[in-house]
Amino acid sequence: MDDTKTSLDVEAIKKDFPILSTKMSGKPLVYLDSAATSQKPMQVIDAITEYYKKYNANIHRGIYEIAEEATEKYEESKSKIAKMIGAESTENIIYVRNTTEALNLIALTWAEQNISEGDVILISEMEHHSNIVPWLLLSKRKKAKLEYIKVDRDTGLLNDESAKEKLENKPKLVSITYASNVLGTINDVKKISETAHKNGAMVVVDAAQAVPHMKVDVKGIDCDFMAFSGHKMLGPTGIGVLYGKKDILSATEPIMGGGDMIRSVSRYSCTWNDLPWKFEAGTSNIEGGIALGVAADYLNKIGINKIRSHEIELTGYALDRLSEQENVTVYGPGKNNLRSRAGVVSFSINGVHPHDVASIFNSEGIAIRAGHHCAMPLVTEVLGEPAVSRMSFYLYNSKEDVDKAMAAIEKVKQIFKIK
Incomplete structure (x- = not known):
């Protein structure tokens, strides 16, 4: 296991995943749904x-x-x-x-x-x-x-x-x-x-x-x-x-x-x-x-500890970017508790159904999950929401992917006239 380097070469890793060079809705695919299923490298295929x-x-x-x-x-x-x-x-x-x-x-x-x-x-x-x-x-x-x-x-x-x-x-x-x-x-x-x-x-x-x-x-x-x-x-x-x-x-x-x-x-x-x-x-x-x-x-070969460190960094960056957004609610442990958080960020945009959020993300070529995530007691009873939107990260994601997601949130707000 190679955990000697402190960061992943995400661009090199992406080349191993053929689907990540494809397009969705006519735009380069940004895959932020690895908690549902991960993409597969050519070696596995x-x-x-x-x-x-x-x-x-x-x-x-x-x-x-x-x-x-x-x-x-x-x-x-x-x-x-x-x-x-x-x-x-x-x-x-x-x-x-x-x-x-x-x-x-x-x-x-x-x-x-x-x-x-x-x-x-x-x-x-x-x-x-x-x-x-x-x-x-x-x-x-x-x-x-x-x-x-x-x-x-x-x-x-x-x-x-x-x-x-x-x-x-x-x-x-x-x-x-x-x-x-x-x-x-x-x-x-x-x-x-x-x-x-x-x-x-x-x-x-x-x-x-x-x-x-x-x-x-x-x-x-x-x-x-x-x-x-x-x-x-x-x-x-x-x-x-x-x-x-x-x-x-x-x-x-x-x-x-x-x-x-x-x-x-x-x-x-x-x-x-x-x-x-x-x-x-x-x-x-x-x-x-x-x-x-x-x-x-x-x-x-990549190094599981290195993957974990990468996801901690990426999740912290996403939480920072989301904290800049008004009318957005984020669920789960906060930025001060990243060691107790995996690379999963669920959020809601006030006044917008998560399915509409996911649809607009899709138009931008970004795959996220929206719904109760097969955890209905948690989402509907504890969080008190009918559904939430979710971004989830893996070794092939980058800060640029997060930035594109933030731009998609801005588009959602623009379409629904939310400040």
Whole structure:
């Protein structure tokens, strides 16, 4: 990992991403929606093409050369992911479609087998729907209690008193986001995990907005499960990761049967394969796994700490520029707390619906997100807004991109006659 330089060569990085040389609405594309999905470098695109051109074969089955090559590169990608997040081995790494599937898998396996009537499932008000709905469904099935840690609207942080009270109330499971996709808030998941474990809880971390942008260490956090998506970290769609502690995964029964997850089958019984294949039924997303490993290589070559520093600088610059704007409300931790904020900036322009804001941005060639961002309790109940606009940054964004966004805000105000 090369973290020796203090800044990224954004213009050089952009050349690796073919889509960034295209136009939108007739203008050069400015992509500010990486929290939804990241763009893909040519190295990742080439890896997918190379698989289909040169060694397309099923894995873990064939003993011919191209099947062995496919298997080797697929398994090698898991080693890269394990190393990237500090996991002990590939036995901890289960490939799924995305963060959503990973969280649902936990709910339908470990939680289904261990949560009982009256048990408390604890999440926070800043969670993505993917970290709400599986627990909502589970709580109804098992007659468990779903409780929420409150979020302070003004600071964008978890409320300390609420967190302390809820964590000490002996929850059976705590599932928390590492970084909010709306507020950008980076939670102290290590501290939450420590407190939760002291009170007997299992800990799940939604790291969809963290792993692509900052150094993550599952052993340091000591979480029991962690979930994240490949498509948010330069990889393709349809591939995601569920990390789990080996002893927990070993003691958990799978829910999908067939293919790779089987060791033996007789007429009336079967035994499971070793980890992680026990949870990977059927033919895998082979090219997705291989390309995810290439995406990890790309991030490591740039340097994940350098990417984080770049995003801190860019986010601070965006907050400074937004503070110059009248009739604009910004959500999440302020400029004095950048270390607790990821590269996500949500905002509202007074009197203008965020969908209109996004439409005008689109006319300027700028891609941003507008809506509730799959976090309705946070946006509609805590922030009290029907929707908000969001800019999100990554390694291929620059201060010039932010400046273009500010010019688009001025255009919105001009069209809607807002000073």
